[in-house]
Amino acid sequence: MVNYARIADTGKPRVVIIGGGFAGIELAKSLRDADVQVILIDKQNYHTFQPLLYQVATAGVEADSIIHPFRKIFGKQNNFYFRLAEVQFIDTEKQVVETSIGLIRYDYVVMATGATSNYFGDEQMENNAIALKSIDDALTLRNTILHNFEKSLLTDEDEQMNSLMDYVIVGGGPTGVEVAGALSELRKHVLPKDYKELNFKEMDIHLVQSGPQLLKGMSDEASRKAQEYLESFGVKLWLNRRVKSYDGYTVTLDSGETLITRTLIWAAGVSGAPVNGIRKESMLRGNRLQVNVHNRVLGYDNIFAIGDIAAMVTDEYPHGHPMLAQPAMQQGRLLGKNLVNMLSGKPLKAFNYSDKGAMATVGRNHAVADLKMFNKEIKTQGFFAWVIWMFIHLISVIGFRNRLVVMVNWLWSYFTYDTGNRLIVGFTQKNVPVEETMTHKTLI
CATH class of the missing domain: 3.50.50.100 (FAD/NAD(P)-binding domain)
Incomplete structure (x- = not known):
């Protein structure tokens, strides 16, 4: 396979994370000390703190004060690689992510693509x-x-x-x-x-x-x-x-x-932002991917989804967890631990959302x-x-x-x-x- 992305294949298990939002960032951090190769793909080269976007829009804060480059966030993480690209397709048979810069092989792929605005077909x-x-x-x-x-x-x-x-x-x-x-x-x-x-x-x-x-x-x-x-x-x-x-x-x-x-x-309204290549049977209403308690996508062994794109259906959350930062961050952290457990043959831990509550500011x-x-x-x-x-x-x-x-x-x-x-x-x-x-x- 041609190595378009200039990432050497070290022989270590390769975890490809698609999306650098709250979920993707926490997952990459949690794999800092793991004996794996972490590759983050995003169409921007920075993480955005979305809760303060409205303040940028209303001239309250500068745009560059709520974004931070991925390479700076992970500058000291030796097993981390970032590529600026747009993911076009996941070939689940060949275990390859097709991107705008070429092909990237994976052992495990994690979709953390977040959500996009839902105009309900209008x-x-x-x-x-x-x-x-x-x-x-x-x-x-x-x-x-x-x-x-x-x-x-x-x-x-x-x-x-x-x-x-x-x-x-x-x-x-x-x-x-x-x-x-x-x-x-x-x-x-x-x-x-x-x-x-x-x-x-x-x-x-x-x-x-x-x-x-x-x-x-x-x-x-x-x-x-x-x-x-x-x-x-x-x-x-x-x-x-x-x-x-x-x-x-x-x-x-x-x-x-x-x-x-x-x-x-x-x-x-918002809907999930899935990647082409995942079977329709794994999709639920709102373009979210159905995952089990370990964030594994329904029907796959080595494909996971975390954050807004993931719908973990339980009795307490029949439509999946709320599309907020806290569930995304908690899922990212736990999946990192579970991937390490999986590689070492240890049992996986089920996700249990710790609800910290919600808040909104209305003004001064x-x-x-x-x-x-x-x-x-x-x-x-x-x-x-x-x-x-x-x-x-x-x-x-x-x-x-x-x-x-x-x-x-x-x-x-x-x-x-x-x-x-x-x-x-x-x-x-x-x-x-x-x-x-x-x-x-x-x-x-």
Whole structure:
């Protein structure tokens, strides 16, 4: 076999990890001292701390403060190799991963490909909405938000101005709630200073949720408090509504009501991101791979899946574990131990999810947290929950420099009511260079 990837075959068992999210990172770390060859493949050369993507999108932190290069993370791990590539196919018969840079042989392959936005087959929505799953998405959203206000200065038509200044967020989970809260803070504290000519009473923030409450999966107290916070911030909630269509300008709800916006932020659903080559019988609803308690993919002996792509169906979790960072990290760590046990002939340990709880921030001094500590459930809201949210997210960011930069940004924003990253760099929503969309023919 031609060794396109320039990775010497040492004769040691080769573990190929596809995807460098939370699950893939933890798995690679857990194999640090194992007598194996670890190969991580990802189409980016960095890990992204996804819980803070919304802060990049709303100019709260710099993009490079929530990403960290794989080669730097694993610089001291001698059995680790990284290749920047896109996986195209897994040949399960030949035990080969086909990638954009060539073929990579494996003894064990682990899919940690995560999830992608689920538009439920609506191509129009996919083409016109902005998701928030990657750094590129976050920067696109930031550029679009800022560019909209620049364009708002160039029109006197009320409807056109409102379409540029109004935002519709679809999905009342943590991402939707956090984006809505961040936009409301921009509207109150930041944007009026930058765009003094605009009346920000005209800026409407709409949050559409298909169910009767926000933050499904968290406690009723957290849901009610989040709703109370957002309403006090002036966010318009549309509960028990679904978005029927969006053409890039008009949002039509299933109730027949319509909203006007140039920017619809999609936070309504995700699905697994499988790799071609896995038999359809191993796939469950939502494009997730069915795995057993050892994260082995149904129907295979040497193929595993961890994190959002994996659906470990149990009585407690009939649809698989929640698609969150904690289950992904715990599965990654345990699979590393189980692979070592497998190679040494020791019994494997079944995965048992330790639920740490959930939390969401709604804005300055406002957050909700349902924590599970010391065999107790702790439910808290407000300032204390906000401090907990900040602390946990800060220590979870990879890299000391990144933590320091994020902390400085947060402190600066807290004491000055300002953000320092209001830059339009690159492309806006329609992938049109900014300078081409800002032409204005009339005399100013």
